[in-house]
Amino acid sequence: MGIPRLKYSHLRLTKVERGGFFITLLLFTILLIIDHLQKSADSFMIDLDSKEVAAWLASYDSVIEANAQRALRIYPFNPNFITPAKADRLGLTAEEYRRFQEFRQAGKWINSVDDFKRVTRVSDNWLNEFSSLFKFPEFADKPKFEQPVQGKKIPFALATKEQLIRVHGIGPAIAKRIIDAGEKWGGIAYEQELHMIYGITPKLKDELLRSFVFDEKVIVPRNINTIYPSDLTEIPGINFSLAKSIWEFVRLRQGLNALEELHALEEMQPLLFEVIQLYLYAMKNEPEGI
Secondary structure (H helix, E strand, O other): OOOOOOOOHHHOOOHHHHHHHHHHHHHHHHHHHHHHHHHHHHHOOOOOOOHHHHHHHHHHHHHHHHHHHHHHOOOOEOOOOOOHHHHHHHOOOHHHHHHHHHHHHOOOOOOOHHHHHHHHOOOHHHHHHHHHHEOOOHHHHOOOOOOOOOOOOEEHHHOOHHHHOOOOOOOHHHHHHHHHHHHHHOOOOOHHHHHOOOOOOHHHHHHHHOOEEOOOOOOOOEEHHHOOHHHHOOOOOOOHHHHHHHHHHHHHOOOOOOHHHHHHOOOOOHHHHHHHHHHEEOOOOOOOOO
């Protein structure tokens, strides 16, 4: 059965007419899409004159200005490490920076504002503006300690705080501990005592002994079985808490036959035991007069 023909001839379209119809439909569809896009764009438009936009722009400008100021600000620095970019920001001339580089490449160090001026030959105006930002290492601020001649070393009991901090590695806090320990113990006569001071390492001990000598003092050893906690606190390295533990340990054992029994105490360190041996001995039922 074939496809029926259209009854009315005026409804039949030619090939050209069908093509024109489809082109018209396509153009109409495109126009609808364009109109829809324009309306959508209009709905998302930002009002540049609104208060919100003005506030955002002001905030953005302030951030940009702050970043610019931060970039221009020069922070404290070590004048031994000036890069070409840093030299440019500091306003050093090419000749001044060349002198600085030659000095540093020779393995030399700048340890003061006067050193920097002597090396670079910068103007006084430049120094007035930037020298307050110089940040030297701690050791550069300490005067060099001249090594005493052999036989002229200073006893710890006579050492001043100023003399002690001239030793490389000794700061004001450690110097004060050394002086306080010497006053409390009646002098510092042994290496073991020196190590009982907090902060004194074997390396620092060697540095100290290049310029200072141990004190002379007489130690009369005492029987650990007959002394009290207050007596124990006079021994270098023993605080009241440890003295109380040692005293209770001795009482519980009804006296010690040998100091080596103290190794059973958890707090007993080898170096501390060496110090204790200088000041104490152990003997039960010690005869009177000994």
